[in-house]
Amino acid sequence: xxxxxxxxxxxxxxxxxxxxxxxxxxxxxxxxxxxxxxxxxxxxxxxxxxxxxxxxxxxxxxxxxxxxxxxxxxxxxxxxxxxxxxxxxxxxxxxxxxxxxxxxxxxxxxxxxxxxxxxxxxxxxxxxxxxxxxxxxxxxxxxxxxxxxxxxxxxxxxxxxxxxxxxxxxxxxxxxxxxxxxxxxxxxxxxxxxxxxxxxxxxxxxxxxxxxxxxxxxxxxxxxxxxxxxxxxxxxxxxxxxxxxxxxxxxxxxxxxxxxxxxxxxxxxxxxxxxxxxxxxxxxxxxxxxxxxxxxxxxxxxxxxxxxxxxxxxxxxxxxxxxxxxxxxxxxxxxxxxxxxxxxxxxxxxxxxxxxxxxxxxxxxxxxxxxxxxxxxxxxxxxxxxxxxxxxxxxxxxxxxxxxxxxxxxxxxxxxxxxxxxxxxxxxxxxxxxxxxxxxxxxxxxxxxxxxxxxxxxxxxxxxxxxxxxxxxxxxxxxxxxxxxxxxxxxxxxxxxxxxxxxxxxxxxxxxxxxxxxxxxxxxxxxxxxxxxxxxxxxxxxxxxxxxxxxxxxxxxxxxxxxxxxxxxxxxxxxxxxxxxxxxxxxxxxxxxxxxxxxxxxxxxxxxxx
Amino acid sequence: xxxxxxxxxxxxxxxxxxxxxxxxxxxxxxxxxxxxxxxxxxxxxxxxxxxxxxxxxxxxxxxxxxxxxxxxxxxxxxxxxxxxxxxxxxxxxxxxxxxxxxxxxxxxxxxxxxxxxxxxxxxxxxxxxxxxxxxxxxxxxxxxxxxxxxxxxxxxxxxxxxxxxxxxxxxxxxxxxxxxxxxxxxxxxxxxxxxxxxxxxxxxxxxxxxxxxxxxxxxxxxxxxxxxxxxxxxxxxxxxxxxxxxxxxxxxxxxxxxxxxxxxxxxxxxxxxxxxxxxxxxxxxxxxxxxxxxxxxxxxxxxxxxxxxxxxxxxxxxxxxxxxxxxxxxxxxxxxxxxxxxx
Numbered sequence: 001x002x003x004x005x006x007x008x009x010x011x012x013x014x015x016x017x018x019x020x021x022x023x024x025x026x027x028x029x030x031x032x033x034x035x036x037x038x039x040x041x042x043x044x045x046x047x048x049x050x051x052x053x054x055x056x057x058x059x060x061x062x063x064x065x066x067x068x069x070x071x072x073x074x075x076x077x078x079x080x081x082x083x084x085x086x087x088x089x090x091x092x093x094x095x096x097x098x099x100x101x102x103x104x105x106x107x108x109x110x111x112x113x114x115x116x117x118x119x120x121x122x123x124x125x126x127x128x129x130x131x132x133x134x135x136x137x138x139x140x141x142x143x144x145x146x147x148x149x150x151x152x153x154x155x156x157x158x159x160x161x162x163x164x165x166x167x168x169x170x171x172x173x174x175x176x177x178x179x180x181x182x183x184x185x186x187x188x189x190x191x192x193x194x195x196x197x198x199x200x201x202x203x204x205x206x207x208x209x210x211x212x213x214x215x216x217x218x219x220x221x222x223x224x225x226x227x228x229x230x231x232x233x234x235x236x237x238x239x240x241x242x243x244x245x246x247x248x249x250x251x252x253x254x255x256x257x258x259x260x261x262x263x264x265x266x267x268x269x270x271x272x273x274x275x276x277x278x279x280x281x282x283x284x285x286x287x288x289x290x291x292x293x294x295x296x297x298x299x300x301x302x303x304x305x306x307x308x309x310x311x312x313x314x315x316x317x318x319x320x321x322x323x324x325x326x327x328x329x330x331x332x333x334x335x336x337x338x339x340x341x342x343x344x345x346x347x348x349x350x351x352x353x354x355x356x357x358x359x360x361x362x363x364x365x366x367x368x369x370x371x372x373x374x375x376x377x378x379x380x381x382x383x384x385x386x387x388x389x390x391x392x393x394x395x396x397x398x399x400x401x402x403x404x405x406x407x408x409x410x411x412x413x414x415x416x417x418x419x420x421x422x423x424x425x426x427x428x429x430x431x432x433x434x435x436x437x438x439x440x441x442x443x444x445x446x447x448x449x450x451x452x453x454x455x456x457x458x459x460x461x462x463x464x465x466x467x468x469x470x471x472x473x474x475x476x477x478x479x480x481x482x483x484x485x486x487x488x489x490x491x492x493x494x495x496x497x498x499x500x501x502x503x504x505x506x507x508x509x510x511x512x513x514x515x516x517x518x519x520x521x522x523x524x525x526x527x528x529x530x531x532x533x534x535x536x537x538x539x540x541x542x543x544x545x546x547x548x549x550x551x552x553x554x555x556x557x558x559x560x561x562x563x564x565x566x567x568x569x570x571x572x573x574x575x576x577x578x579x580x581x582x583x584x585x586x587x588x589x590x591x592x593x594x595x596x597x598x599x600x601x602x603x604x605x606x607x608x609x610x
Numbered sequence: 611x612x613x614x615x616x617x618x619x620x621x622x623x624x625x626x627x628x629x630x631x632x633x634x635x636x637x638x639x640x641x642x643x644x645x646x647x648x649x650x651x652x653x654x655x656x657x658x659x660x661x662x663x664x665x666x667x668x669x670x671x672x673x674x675x676x677x678x679x680x681x682x683x684x685x686x687x688x689x690x691x692x693x694x695x696x697x698x699x700x701x702x703x704x705x706x707x708x709x710x711x712x713x714x715x716x717x718x719x720x721x722x723x724x725x726x727x728x729x730x731x732x733x734x735x736x737x738x739x740x741x742x743x744x745x746x747x748x749x750x751x752x753x754x755x756x757x758x759x760x761x762x763x764x765x766x767x768x769x770x771x772x773x774x775x776x777x778x779x780x781x782x783x784x785x786x787x788x789x790x791x792x793x794x795x796x797x798x799x800x801x802x803x804x805x806x807x808x809x810x811x812x813x814x815x816x817x818x819x820x821x822x823x824x825x826x827x828x829x830x831x832x833x834x835x836x837x838x839x840x841x842x843x844x845x846x847x848x849x850x851x852x853x854x855x856x857x858x859x860x861x862x863x864x865x866x867x868x869x870x871x872x873x874x875x876x877x878x879x880x881x882x883x884x885x886x887x888x889x890x891x892x893x894x895x896x897x898x899x900x901x902x903x904x905x906x907x908x909x910x911x912x913x914x915x916x917x918x919x920x921x922x923x924x925x926x927x928x929x930x931x932x933x934x935x936x937x938x939x940x941x942x943x944x945x946x947x948x949x950x951x952x953x
Contacts, residue, residue: 177951219952229948235938237930238700240693257948261940269926271933273700277693278726285686285693285723292684292694293662293701294931296938311687319684405949408942413935420932447931448682449702451659458663458675460685470675 020075022086027099031063037150038069043171049212053079060338066095080519081594108205125205155193161209223370223396228253230374237295239274240286246394247328250300280305284312291323294447300326314353315461322381329393340592341394344564349389361542363391365517367403382416395594396515417444424452432467433457441487495541506533509555516595523600565590619655629677639791639817644677650801661706666691670712670739689720692727702929707734717753717772728781730919735804741819742830749822774814784809784916790835791817802847808870842908844878
């Protein structure tokens with residue numbers, strides 16, 4: 001459920017009808033161009049004012065394997081995944097039988113009628129679509145026919161469910177912003193298919209899409225684009241990256257937007273650089289170098305890339321180099337499920353590095369928060385002179401979500417404690433790169449190019465004292481590492497605090513993070529109706545604020561809900577709050593798909609019964 | 611003359627270019643190279659604050675603390691100094707970037723980053739202090755050790771070596787030189803040329819390890835080098851074209867290569883004709899040298915016109931790390947437009 005998107009808009013409908021409250025899955029073959037058609041449907045429904053979410057379940061493959069796109073409509077604003085389908089649009093013979101078995105009784109199946117397979121279901125409404133015949137009749141160039149086939153189901157589905165074709169047209173024009181003629185030819189097919197459906201199909205199902213008031217203040221965007229825009233507004237100046245699903249589109253979005261937004265208005269020159277590295281080892285090395293050199297540096301990757309980046313991240317921690325690293329999580333271990341989502345990198349990123357390394361981790365849950373954390377991450381990195389890892393995931397990063405419009409940053413860029421020539425001249429106390437002058441664990445740094453005689457220092461990953469000199473002395477090591485720890489403890493209350501959704505009188509706590517939020521909030525409502533009232537705290541940063549302890553203490557039992565096998569957030573909570581262990585219960589799950597409210601409700605109520 | 615009062619043209623003394631006392635073994639080739647870096651920078655009137663030093667891990671990589679204390683420096687990770695230097699270089703592209711690596715750091719763990727640095731042609735001097743052996747871990751073979759080399763605890767090396775100059779050349783490096791720590795004058799001239807080149811300048815310097823690999827019959831030893839060094843030419847570095855009047859170069863044939871900043875490398879022909887702008891000849895020479903166990907030294911290849919990494923970046927003039935924060939954030943209006951486009 002998204003914030004103020006409201007249940008008051010929910011339409012009271014006769015029992016027999018299902019209006020704006022169902023899930024439709026479109027089954028296609030990847031590489032066939034169906035993404036355009038699916039997003040067109042999604043956008044059209046968004047333009048109709050209906051809270052809608054789209055999840056692309058796709059294979060690690062370029063062309064020819066099954067792919068599914070699930071669209072969920074919910075007047076009440078529930079955007080999490082549901083495990084069943086009300087409507088199936090079947091375009092793929094390879095998964096024909098299997099997919100249609102997911103349809104609920106009373107559901108609907110649209111299918112391309114050239115697929116010559118039996119539908120052994122008498123409890124669903126079936127609509128055949130003469131896809132090939134319609135395309136043939138439409139006189140479409142041979143090379144475009146496969147793509148245009150997808151527009152047939154857009155037309156038929158729109159006609160049968162009541163999606164206004166004007167909204168489809170608007171969505172197509174948005175999709176093909178640069179090529180209105182392509183939008184036009186696509187729309188012609190949609191129109192033709194809709195007309196055919198009008199003349200030849202009789203409405204027998206109970207599903208309808210109904211127009212609502214426009215969703216003011218909301219838009220459709222994906223987390224990776226938001227993260228890139230956030231970085232651009234956060235003043236990123238350098239990105240070293242290496243392609244990896246599902247993080248690739250983050251760096252690519254930088255490459256699209258930065259040249260438009262970050263040219264010097266007077267000279268037309270860039271105040272940033274993006275370098276595609278030869279691997280993740282180099283991508284992070286570049287970012288560490290750039291961060292050290294004093295420009296806002298970042299990288300983006302996913303689990304396997306994080307593994308490769310570990311050594312440099314350990315150096316950056318100890319040498320105290322600011323940078324921002326996005327981890328758009330996929331499913332591990334190993335290559336795992338590259339095109340599926342999860343929250344399995346929490347432990348890895350929090351402790352990323354050998355020895356006593358610990359990293360600052362911030363965890364957005366929405367596209368809007370990807371933007372917000374996108375710029376804030378740089379301020380945190382500069383303030384604490386350390387890497388900041390932003391933990392996103394495939395579901396958030398690559399899928400389109402309804403999200404609030406991005407807010408312009410509410411405070412100016414803060415570069416932290418940097419001394420240039422004139423600052424050093426005025427600096428009253430001794431200066432050493434690692435000397436804690438203010439007692440907050442954060443020293444002052446000078447940057448290469450600084451001409452002041454006192455400015456230069458030598459940075460190393462080996463033991464060093466407050467002035468950057470090599471040292472193996474036990475007391476020096478202890479002192480420097482304790483200071484860095486102080487810095488980290490001071491970050492606890494400055495990083496994004498947890499957010500809450502409380503229900504009066506709740507004794508049970510729910511703790512979660514990231515993109516599972518919609519599923520958790522939906523589960524919270526269902527549980528409430530079942531008589532299980534809960535408060536929900538979404539953790540947004542590690543190390544934890546003391547508010548996290550307070551929440552745990554305030555609840556008899558706290559279920560820690562997360563999308564990984566081992567309950568990693570639970571593990572960290574138990575480690576941090578070993579005195580509160582008996583109040584913390586792990587509920588974790590991982591099969592590569594986004595969490596569902598159903599799973600939460602079932603597994604939590606089962607625990608509660610015991 | 612500035613030389614007379616012991617200051618250079620920018621009023622600095624040699625002492626201003628010094629570093630910490632070396633902790634490397636007495637007699638280590640790396641110390642000679644450190645000294646030549648110091649002299650080269652002094653003589654070229656480069657202010658230490660305009661130089662930034664990088665290194666990887668190993669004996670060689672410790673050396674950047676032994677020169678230019680008045681320069682910023684970063685001792686990074688084993689084999690991955692190129693990426694570190696590349697990122698940092700973008701913070702202020704006016705800086706002279708100086709990297710010191712070793713044969714283990716470059717030819718083993720760092721071969722990938724080395725080749726990609728070259729491919730991007732980042733303006734930097736990349737020195738490999740090449741001794742064929744791992745020093746800090748006490749005497750294992752490195753990837754540049756010759757086939758048949760026998761080391762105390764390692765036995766006999768069965769593998770053919772990686773030739774750093776050849777790797778650089780095949781990787782389309784724009785500046786490839788080889789030298790020998792026992793020939794400090796040549797090291798200095800090549801360093802000066804490298805510092806003037808706008809692109810990645812690879813200097814493969816045979817730098818004997820007196821502790822683990824200095825037997826007279828081995829390729830990376832002082833004695834072998836002194837007896838077998840075969841310079842391709844006598845080399846002189848001239849800061850500007852105007853000042854080319856070099857007595858010792860009057861006799862015999864010379865070849866001149868003008869570098870990006872207008873300085874000139876003057877090469878005097880020795881026994882054979884050698885044209886360092888001819889890549890084909892360079893490759894042939896390296897192949898021949900390997901077959902015949904010649905330690906050829908000098909400027910092997912140079913292409914002053916090859917575009918450098920910055921040329922593709924359309925960067926603002928001022929150093930990126932001095933761009934005021936307010937210039938780094940686009941306007942609220944631009945964000946509003948983006949919001950509209952997604953609505």
